[in-house]
Amino acid sequence: MxxxxxxxxxxxxxxxxxxxxxxxxxxxxxxxxxxxxxxxxxxxxxxxxxxxxxxxxxxxxxxxxxxxxxxxxxxxxxxxxxxxxxxxxxxxxxxxxxxxxxxxxxxxxxxxxxxxxxxxRLGPDPLRPDADPERVWARMSRSRSPIGSLLMDQSVIAGVGNVYRAEVLFRHNIHPNRPGRDVTRDEFDALWADLVDLMEIGAQRGRMHVVRAEHDGGMPSYAKDRPRTYVYRRTGEACRVCGTPVLHKVMGARNLFWCPTCQPG
Missing domain, CATH: 3.20.190.10 (MutM-like, N-terminal)
Known part of the structure; x- marks a missing residue:
């Protein structure tokens, strides 16, 4: 989607x-x-x-x-x-x-x-200038639901899908199972700012670019003509940062990917 x-x-x-x-x-x-x-x-x-x-x-x-x-x-x-x-x-x-x-x-x-x-009915959209991240924080900081689910809930935050969910959690070393209320304010602020930047790059280029320049090498992307990802659709492949095999599970009927070393439980 x-x-x-x-x-x-x-x-x-x-x-x-x-x-x-x-x-x-x-x-x-x-x-x-x-x-x-x-x-x-x-x-x-x-x-x-x-x-x-x-x-x-x-x-x-x-x-x-x-x-x-x-x-x-x-x-x-x-x-x-x-x-x-x-x-x-x-x-x-x-x-x-x-x-x-x-x-x-x-x-x-x-x-x-x-x-x-x-x-x-929608949560704040990181790409809209009128987006209020305080609304997202208010929902997330009170929730026992995993942050991996909250990021996909369009009533909490609008526009984030499976790729941005997996990649932004990796970029901030957050395990997708961590309850929203256990995410610190500093972590949330950094995650929100990163989503704003990453999604704006995607809007300008028409392609998701989520891998930092220093990690943009090694194994090719999960599909032809797609930029590399850190974990999305890379089950069993070596993490681009630490080399640990990337894991996969289903969360909320959607495939989820993470590195167990970079994103400790």
């Missing part, structure tokens, strides 16, 4: 490409036909993201809400667009660019009040 940096990158791109002018919106697949009709030809005011949610805000107080889920993806290109390929849920056409959305978990038109309701 795309993590928050991808949605913020899309929001910035779509604001640059489409804001300030009318956008033709259609649903070649047909599943978003009524929603597309409601915003077709309206002026896109701006796009923004909160966690894993993307919002296209149009004039007249309507917004298209997109959650990519596991399979969703935008294809963005310069005009002209060819005939739709595959199941295109939503097609956007501006003055110079076009975007096709396929396979989202959600694609719906909301009022601004409904947008506010969606955002109210």
């Amino acid at each position: 795309p993590e928050g940096h991808i949605l913020h990158r899309l929001a910035r791109l779509h604001t640059e490409w489409y804001s300030g002018g009318p956008v033709r919106v259609s649903s070649p697949q047909g599943r978003f036909e009524d929603g597309a009709r409601a915003v077709d030809g309206r002026v896109l005011v701006h796009a923004d993201a909160w966690g894993k949610h993307l919002f296209h805000h149009y004039d007249g107080g309507l917004a298209v809400h997109v959650h990519l889920g596991i399979y969703g993806a935008f294809t963005d290109t310069e005009l002209p667009l060819g005939e739709p390929i595959g199941q295109v849920r939503m097609r956007m056409i501006g003055a110079r660019y076009g975007s096709d959305l396929r396979g989202p978990a959600a694609c719906e038109v909301l009022t601004e009040g409904e947008v506010d309701a969606v955002e109210a």
